[in-house]
Amino acid sequence: MKKWKCEVCGYIHDGDEVCATCPKCGAPAEKFTALDEKAAALIERSRHTNALHAQLVDLARQIERVCEDGIKDALDPGCVDVFEKCLNASYIQMKLSMTEMQGHMGKGKWG
Numbered sequence: 001m002k003k004w005k006c007e008v009c010g011y012i013h014d015g016d017e018v019c020a021t022c023p024k025c026g027a028p029a030e031k032f033t034a035l036d037e038k039a040a041a042l043i044e045r046s047r048h049t050n051a052l053h054a055q056l057v058d059l060a061r062q063i064e065r066v067c068e069d070g071i072k073d074a075l076d077p078g079c080v081d082v083f084e085k086c087l088n089a090s091y092i093q094m095k096l097s098m099t100e101m102q103g104h105m106g107k108g109k110w111g
Helices: 037-073 077-106
Strands: 003-006 012-014 032-034
Touching: 003 037, 037 077
Parallel strands: none
Antiparallel strands: 003 012, 003 032
């Protein structure tokens, strides 16, 4: 399947034919450029990797909630210490993936 890029806003359209107007910015079909095979393959790989990063962010948020519950429960100092350390680690994991996705967007590797 071909990929078309809106030169106005960067939206990527997947299809054998270009769309009549850009779903994001409303630009006409003439503002779309067909991507070559290499660029289209990079978009597909980027979509996969970005989805993996999004999953990591979601998992880190889930860990965050569990840790907050554990800290609130405060069974004993050892448990609280573990939950606090895990909370900090999950925050770092989340920020690493978010930063990487931001870099992808800046390089046009989002799609």
